[in-house]
Amino acid sequence: MSLRTSEHASEHTSGRADRSRSEVHLVPAPGGGRLWAERSGSGTPVVLLHGSGMDSRLWDGVLPELARRHDVVRYDARGLGRSAEPDRPFDDVEDLRAVLDHFGLASAALVGLSMGGETALDFALAHPARVTALALVGASVSGHHWPAAPETADYAEARRRGDASALAALELSVWAAMGRTAPGGELIAAMVEENAARRIVSEHHLAGAPVRAAEPRLGEVAVPTLVVHGDRDHPEIAAIAERLAADIPGARAHRVPAADHYLPLRTPERLTELLLAHLAA
Template sequence: MSSHIDPSVVEVHVPAPGGGRLWAERRGGGSPVVLLHGSGMDSRLWDAVAPALARHHDVIRYDARGLGRSDAPERTFDDIEDLGAVLDHFGLGSAALVGLSMGGETALDFALAHPDRVTALGLVGASVSGHDWPPSPETTAYAEARRRRDTAVLAELELSVWAAMGRGATGGELIATMVEENAARRIISEQHLAGAPARDAERQLGSVTAPTLVVHGDHDHPEIAAIARRLAADIPGARGHLVPGADHYLPLRTPEQLTTLLLNHLA
């Protein structure tokens, strides 16, 4: 029986700053692109995008600290330092960064801290540090679920609020599996995350120098849509794009559309 293992795909464990290891994967060839996932997810978010991107680019994706196959943190950590460690491990002085939600926030914070290391930005359904989220029943419920360490409720909230198109839509089964498997891990990870609360990228958007694409889905959370409009308006030269038929999990809902947008942006 023939093997379907792609020899161009390499999995590694990157030493994380302060201890532990980050799971990472590298595939393809060309100019480097790093894919960052959101909170409560892992790098499987990019399963339907990474292979197509890798036909044109050197694609790296990794599981953020404590999520997916990466080690749980035992002390405070900084997501920007982790991203820098991934770039350094692969010998990359600079790369394009494509991030969703929390991953987009990390990419943007990194671009502001290290502009010389970021060749382009793709912000997909991105959050942004410094943004004042309006109070709502769902944010209150999230805080309560975290306080009680109620992973079942946390996963249920994640799917109802952010995966609004449901389990039956494209990518729904993988989204549900990913969220449920990471629900307990995200509580530990978020408790150890340092740095982000003190950052304020929202008021520094005019300083972003990397060519930037801002993408969000038409079924995403209204506040994400508001952030996307702000990013597209305030980042110099940024281009905004609304993708129909996608909620917050856009890379799994509409992978072909997103891949086309990214390839055009990164060309």
Template sequence: MTTHTTDPAAAPAREVRIPVPGGGHLWADHRGTGSPVVLLHGAGMDSRLWDSVVPLLAGRHEVIRYDARGLGRSTPPAAPFSDVDDLLVVLDHFGLHRAALVGLSMGGETSLDFALAHPGRVASLALVGASVGGHDWPSTPELSAYATARREQDTARLAELELSIWASLGRTAPGGELVEAMVADNAVRRIAAEQHLAPSADGDAEARLGTVTAPTLVVHGDRDHPEIGVIAERLAADIPGARSRLIPDADHYLPLRTPDRLSELLLEHLARP
């Protein structure tokens, strides 16, 4: 892969704090020039997920990433909030009428919900290891334990299960130390934020996939949880014109495991008319 190292990509990121309804702010940064791309991370993570991807995209695009409400460097919520509404606040703050959205896991679900609610604001979608509202998850021992840890607010157990279920390649794989750091840093914050998270206005996005109008790329890793593969197949089959790609040697934390291959696919997708 050819890495593009133009001046905009090499320039330091510009950090901003975006006021949000109910008080507090979202931490964000942006760099590069060109058509805008917004990167959304998953639950229990923060925008460091994209550390290795941002420089590879910023040679051709204005790249914006932010920490979801209560995670990373964003302030905890004090009132009910919506991830979809927060994404709209981010786009409006940067004066973006339309942008490409790249979301992983929860970030993919938010991106998809946003595309259904505000189709005119979305230039394209890239759903990476994405979840989707309305999906009927199987009842397995590990997923049941994960749900119980969230419900009982057992942050230590939740962090342990996050790593065993979703970061199966372990600490020795690329990005392993950062994965562990993000999970540890956000375990308590995640539980606190989820207490205020309002249900999506469209809780069954899976039933409306056929109405998505944005050009869509679906990506997942071959070492991700099997149900993510099931969801990826459904997304690719039901979203009109969607393309699907499987990346080898990657679990759920795909942007840190295989950033070069993911960036290559994203740049190709973003360049399509």
């Protein structure tokens, strides 16, 4: 099922016919429900995956230039944004496969932030023939042991109580440290606050997904990989980025100044530059 919009995604480029408008699709999700997805531009395929408690608006500052050169799909993860809430356990890796299948993409480059980076990496290890490149932005990684921290217990308590307001406040204080007045701040706050209650439901059902551990298998990644994190992101994200860059063969790493965990909205121009260079290599 698809719904088509009249929004212009990109201009015509010499030698290549671009889509004149974006296409909004409702992708059937494994086990039921629909995933909201948008396809823009033309060229080699790229799929954008957002992080936990966010939605595809994370990529608003990156999409226009990326779609000038690539066939770009972005989607809202299960239960977030405009996608249907789950009512049973689901697997975000299988959801990504459903998105690729829906758009007829045998393979694509995957760009993921945080949870989206973890999903992209898990997918690349499970389905290596379907991934042409990886860009891991402030990424988490399955199998990583997170050190104990006060906010970990606070997150768990907010989820236990179903306290969406407390969860949103934690997210913004821990992960959006640059605040609302920094670039992208209002959109970041809106995404977090609008998705907080839905996140609690989604994460409850995601807990039933298969347990994966990508961290000890990073040496198996066989596609060009870019690792990016902001200089004001959580310290553990910096540690994970260092591990990804060291253990993934040939990975290239960049530390972006003036960016916290919401790097695509804090410094969209710099991230776009890095992505275009990586995807053209």
